[in-house]
Amino acid sequence: MANERSYIVKLESGEEFGPVEQEVLVRYAETGRINYQTKVRSVLVPRWEKAVNLPFLKAILQSQLEQALLSEKLSLWGRIMRRATLKVDATASTGSLVQVKAENFERAKLLPRILAALFDLLLLFAGSLLLTTFCYVLLKMQILTSYNAAYVLLLLCFAWLLGYYILLITLQVQTPGQKFWGIFLVRLSGEKFYYGRVFCYTLLLLLFGVFTPFHILISPSGRSWQEILTGTKMVKTKLADNRKIR
Incomplete structure (x- = not known):
């Protein structure tokens, strides 16, 4: 049964080593020998996963994921080409950046949302x-x-107005106002954003945006109508502590 806790590690350079035990992987993560992008697989399962996706490493590597979020810089053309060729993994992602899930983030408070909207x-x-x-x-x-x-x-x-929200949210993840106040929009499913969903969100924002504070206060989920109808959620940029995830 010891093999179930043994893993092969593949570094970004392509070097592989192992098998190593879970406790050793935890020590590697704490000392920086492996990071959130390092590929890891069980000796019994020939499928590579990112180290941050392993439950016993997530708490350690989550901070690295937070720092990487929104840090990747691509030209506008590069982002468009990435969208066109679907180079992003099909699993959870925010826009075109780092793989994350909606439940990894705390819900954005009302005041930052209002200030971000005024900024925009x-x-x-x-x-x-x-x-x-x-x-x-x-x-x-x-x-x-x-x-x-x-x-x-x-x-x-x-x-x-449409281009401002559609292009910025789809390609850049955030509008300038949202970026300044540390919030952004994610899909509840954790999947990629496409232009159609952001287009619908923007149209609903035009219709219901002025009522957003009221919707947030009365909604059990704390989400506005445009979020509920498009399956999205406005969250803080900072990753949530697992104990605080709602």
């Missing part, structure tokens, strides 16, 4: 002012007329 509204307002100036210039140049200028401006502002 300021950026949206600033962008709308620029678009208004742009349409005014086109009107003065007689490219637009007094009949269609308002419609063009309305269309541009709507596209700006």
Whole structure:
């Protein structure tokens, strides 16, 4: 039965060693010889897993996972290509970054959510002012007329609002306001975000966003209507202590 507690370790360099016992793996994790990305498998099961997914290592390596979250930097084109080629694992993930599950995070409090929304509204307002100036210039140049200028401006502002949330949440995981206040959106299932779900979330946000504080207070789950209807949850960026997970 000792083999059930013995593991083979595969480092990022490709080097393999073992078998080693669980207690040895715990010591390796504590001393930094292995990290959350190190591949580990039981001697009885020929399937590699990340060390952080093993229950007896999770408490030690979870802090490394927290530091890695949102730290990966890719160009916009790189993120789009990653989405297009589906290079992210099918298991739990937040956007296109580190593998995590929704229950690993504490629910975001009401105040940070309100402040993040106000921060984003300021950026949206600033962008709308620029678009208004742009349409005014086109009107003065007689490219637009007094009949269609308002419609063009309305269309541009709507596209700006949708693009702001859809692209930022899908590609960057957070909006600037959410990033500043340390919150972000995850799927309850832990699966990847796609444009369609964020599009629906954004439309529902336009309809119910102003009522979000009220929804959070009366909802048993502490989630807004747009979260409930799209199967999402606004959480703190910091990973939760297992004893505090709700």
